Amino acid sequence: MTTVIELDDDGAPGASRGASEDGTGRGGGEILCRDLVRIFATDGVEVQALQGLNLTVEPGEIVAVVGASGSGKSTLLTILSGLDTPTGGTATVAGTDLLAMGPKERVAYQRHTVGFVWQQTSRNLLPYLTARENVLLPLELAARSRRERGARNRRAGDLLDLLEVADVAGRRPHEMSGGQQQRVAIAVAMANSPRVLLADEPTGELDEATSVEVLEAMRGVNRETGVTTLVVTHDPAVSEHVARTVRIRDGRTSTETLRRTETDEHGRARHISEEFAVLDRVGRLQLPEDFMQSLDLRDRVRLALEEDHVGVWPDATTRATETASRDSGAPGCATPGPGREVEPEQPAGGHDPAGSDDAEGSER
Ligand SMILES: Nc1ncnc2c1ncn2[C@@H]1O[C@H](COP(=O)(O)OP(=O)(O)OP(=O)(O)O)[C@@H](O)[C@H]1O
Numbered sequence: 001m002t003t004v005i006e007l008d009d010d011g012a013p014g015a016s017r018g019a020s021e022d023g024t025g026r027g028g029g030e031i032l033c034r035d036l037v038r039i040f041a042t043d044g045v046e047v048q049a050l051q052g053l054n055l056t057v058e059p060g061e062i063v064a065v066v067g068a069s070g071s072g073k074s075t076l077l078t079i080l081s082g083l084d085t086p087t088g089g090t091a092t093v094a095g096t097d098l099l100a101m102g103p104k105e106r107v108a109y110q111r112h113t114v115g116f117v118w119q120q121t122s123r124n125l126l127p128y129l130t131a132r133e134n135v136l137l138p139l140e141l142a143a144r145s146r147r148e149r150g151a152r153n154r155r156a157g158d159l160l161d162l163l164e165v166a167d168v169a170g171r172r173p174h175e176m177s178g179g180q181q182q183r184v185a186i187a188v189a190m191a192n193s194p195r196v197l198l199a200d201e202p203t204g205e206l207d208e209a210t211s212v213e214v215l216e217a218m219r220g221v222n223r224e225t226g227v228t229t230l231v232v233t234h235d236p237a238v239s240e241h242v243a244r245t246v247r248i249r250d251g252r253t254s255t256e257t258l259r260r261t262e263t264d265e266h267g268r269a270r271h272i273s274e275e276f277a278v279l280d281r282v283g284r285l286q287l288p289e290d291f292m293q294s295l296d297l298r299d300r301v302r303l304a305l306e307e308d309h310v311g312v313w314p315d316a317t318t319r320a321t322e323t324a325s326r327d328s329g330a331p332g333c334a335t336p337g338p339g340r341e342v343e344p345e346q347p348a349g350g351h352d353p354a355g356s357d358d359a360e361g362s363e364r
Pocket residue numbers: 040041042047048049067068069070071072073074075076
């Protein structure tokens with residue numbers, strides 16, 4: 001794995017699309033979150049679900065959002081879908097400021113600007129309507145579109161074709177497989193041609209093979225229509241199939257993985273995967289957990305600014321104190337004096353991006 005910590009300024013070394021644009025507010029992303037905070041207060045206890053999250057998704061991009069349970073993924077999606085309001089920060093989707101929406105704008109936003117697919121099929125489709133009727137419903141509710149009945153029928157038919165579920169157009173949800181239901185759900189979400197498609201664990205109730213099919217259907221819709229797509233998932237089969245995966249940790253974006261395919265000199269396709277740490281506007285970043293574990297990085301680390309990189313080392317003074325305390329049984333008795341020189345150990349991450357043969361990325 002190659003890791004490059006990107007700087008936050010325009011034109012900074014190593015800047016590229018992705019992590020570097022987070023938190024800067026530049027780039028005019030279709031989804032733009034800056035310092036997003038969401039605090040829940042229940043029974044006098046406050047939970048900070050989002051703690052200054054920065055995210056930029058460009059028009060037409062498809063991005064997977066991953067993270068441990070409780071990291072804030074669903075909170076983010078609920079805010080982006082207009083169902084919840086953040087406590088602080090800014091969130092703009094397709095030019096709509098989500099903190100400034102009134103009730104009418106909120107309804108219009110949910111009807112026309114964003115489409116959603118939820119994990120539970122029961123939340124996506126009405127059980128007493130057929131697949132075709134489910135797709136027709138948002139078209140009929142959207143007063144603004146005022147399509148003729150014929151045009152609405154054609155639109156529903158085209159979407160069911162695009163999602164390859166035209167053969168189940170006349171069936172109700174309980175007469176379809178889980179994968180078919182989710183593909184119809186994508187057709188419903190796309191009915192009013194939203195600019196942004198949001199999906200929360202859309203493959204959570206499906207087996208692996210069906211998950212890949214549903215993801216492929218989403219990628220197909222993204223390619224055909226250019227709809228900006230954000231998919232929250234636990235499923236590595238989903239996140240590894242998109243060009244960009246954003247990881248959320250403790251309510252903040254921590255790392256991003258960018259994937260691309262290159263053809264080598266022998267005409268063979270190589271899959272390149274690069275992981276980036278996300279640096280926010282004030283210079284905070286989260287080191288990947290496996291880096292911290294492998295070098296036992298905790299509490300504090302030593303930093304060194306080099307010509308073209310920053311080195312991070314375990315704090316040898318803390319380790320020396322701990323070892324001496326353990327050996328003598330007296331806490332802190334062997335603390336080295338201030339300014340004591342400590343030989344740096346191996347740099348965190350174990351590599352120097354600029355000097356590495358693999359600076360371009362790692363092959364999967
Ligand atoms: N309505 C709420 N009231 C109080 N706390 C909440 C509420 N919604 C979410 N939280 C808390 O906010 C944090 C983030 O929750 P969230 O559901 O966004 O996580 P997640 O990453 O989607 O988790 P999972 O993968 O398990 O769905 C958790 O600690 C959760 O308990």
